[in-house]
Amino acid sequence: MPRYAQLVMGPAGSGKSTYCATMVQHCEALNRSVQVINLDPAAEHFNYSVMADIRELIEVDDVMEDDSLRFGPNGGLVFCMEYFANNFDWLENCLGHVEDDYILFDCPVICRLYKKHSSSLFSAKWRKEKGCGLVSQQFNLEFISGILAALSAMISLEIPQVNIMTKMDLLSKKAKKEIEK
Numbered sequence: 001m002p003r004y005a006q007l008v009m010g011p012a013g014s015g016k017s018t019y020c021a022t023m024v025q026h027c028e029a030l031n032r033s034v035q036v037i038n039l040d041p042a043a044e045h046f047n048y049s050v051m052a053d054i055r056e057l058i059e060v061d062d063v064m065e066d067d068s069l070r071f072g073p074n075g076g077l078v079f080c081m082e083y084f085a086n087n088f089d090w091l092e093n094c095l096g097h098v099e100d101d102y103i104l105f106d107c108p109v110i111c112r113l114y115k116k117h118s119s120s121l122f123s124a125k126w127r128k129e130k131g132c133g134l135v136s137q138q139f140n141l142e143f144i145s146g147i148l149a150a151l152s153a154m155i156s157l158e159i160p161q162v163n164i165m166t167k168m169d170l171l172s173k174k175a176k177k178e179i180e181k
């Protein structure tokens with residue numbers, strides 16, 4: 001049975017968790033099963049239940065508090081993702097018991113992580129073995145940097161990608177017209 005997933009990616013505060021929560025509600029209303037996996041070691045709270053949480057494996061606060069490592073928030077996050085890549089069995093085990101579910105991966109914020117790590121984390125081999133057809137999301141607030149980040153994720157991941165502009169409701173009528181143009 002093939003499994004499908006979305007990697008939900010984007011800058012800090014762009015609405016990744018809100019998107020996951022909305023998708024969960026939407027799928028529940030359609031009587032369809034969807035699972036969320038938190039891959040953000042710096043996440044604080046979610047308003048949905050998660051099937052697996054990377055913070056069970058490693059948490060950015062623990063890395064930053066470690067006197068031998070002395071990382072700040074960004075270095076700590078990179079360290080966590082490297083640790084995750086080296087302990088990928090954790091995710092394999094978490095996924096082991098679901099067969100036909102649709103999975104949302106709520107990803108961490110730093111875009112360069114996707115370039116450096118995601119293509120190896122979610123390699124073509126892994127996707128083939130797991131039968132996952134991944135669809136990634138890229139949220140943008142700062143238009144040009146957002147588009148470049150989306151392009152970078154698209155090139156490094158080589159999977160179908162949907163770019164979503166969040167917080168459009170905050171724009172004035174005039175600004176919305178400009179965007180439409």
Ligand SMILES: Nc1nc2c(ncn2[C@@H]2O[C@H](COP(=O)(O)OP(=O)(O)OP(=O)(O)O)[C@@H](O)[C@H]2O)c(=O)[nH]1
Pocket residue numbers: 010011012013014015016017018019040043109166167168169170
């Ligand atoms: N007005 C508006 N607010 C939104 C929208 N999407 C998200 N928000 C708000 O933006 C804030 C951040 O949303 P999150 O879903 O936590 O964003 P995130 O990308 O998961 O954040 P990090 O995990 O911290 O990177 C929250 O207060 C949301 O309620 C939207 O489409 N419109």
